[in-house]
Amino acid sequence: MAVSLVGTAANATPPSPGVVGTVIWQKTVGNTDYTLREITLPPHTSTGWHHHDGNLYATVKSGTLSRFGADCQRIGVHPAGSFVFEPAGADNVHIGRNLGDSKIVLDVLYVLPKGSPFSEDEPNPGCDFE
Template sequence: MTRWRDREFRPNPAPAVGTASRTLLRLRVAGHDIVLRRTRIAPGGTSGWHYHDGTLFVVVTRGVLDHPYLERGPAEYPRFHVFREPSGPANAHVARNGGPTETRILVLYLNPANSPLSHSVPPPTDG
C-alpha cells in the first residue's frame, strides 16, 4: 500500500542541525520499507554522523554535498551527482553543506521493514 506522507518540510531530529526533510512516499514491499524523502541542508547544516540499516540512493539536486565516511574519508558530490550509500556501521558518514547556498538532495531508502531511517554515531575526533 502506498502512503503519501508529509507535505511540508520538518526539521530533522538531533544530531542534525540546519536540515529539514519531507517524506514523499512510503510503502512496504516484500519485507522492505521503501521511503522517498527530499532534504534541504542550509549553509553550515549537518545531518550528524550516522549509518543506515539499508541501502540508500541519493541525487544531489542543488548545491554541493560534503559527504565524508568514517572509514573511506572525504567525498564531495556536485549537483546532479547520483550515488549509493551502503548499509551498516562500517559505512558511517555525515551529510553537510559547507557552501554559501542551500543544498538539496532526493533520497530513496531501501530499508528492512520497521527499521529507523538512521542510527547516530559519535563523530570522529578529527572531524
C-alpha cells in the same frame, strides 16, 4: 509533512538545526520499506554522524554535498546532478556536510528493513568537525 532528522542515540551528533527531511512517497513490500524523501541542508550545516540499516540512493538537486567517512577523510564531493550511493551497515558511518553558501536539496530513496529508522545516529568518530 516535514520531519526532523534528530535522533536519540547516546553521544550522537544530531543534524544541524534547519536540516529537514520531507517524505514524498512510501511503500512497504514484504519486509522492505521503500521511502523517497527530499532532504534540505541550509548553508554550513550537516546531517550529523550516522549510518543506515539499508542502502540509500540519492540525487543532488541543488548545491554541493561533501561526504566524510569515520576516518575523517572526504569520501565524495557531489555537485547538483550527481548520484550518491550509501551502503548499509554500522561499518559505514559517515556525515554529509554543506560547506557552501547555498542550500543543498537531495532526493533520497531509502531501501530499509521494514520498520527501520531512516538513519542511526553515531557519535563523532574523533574528527575535528561535526
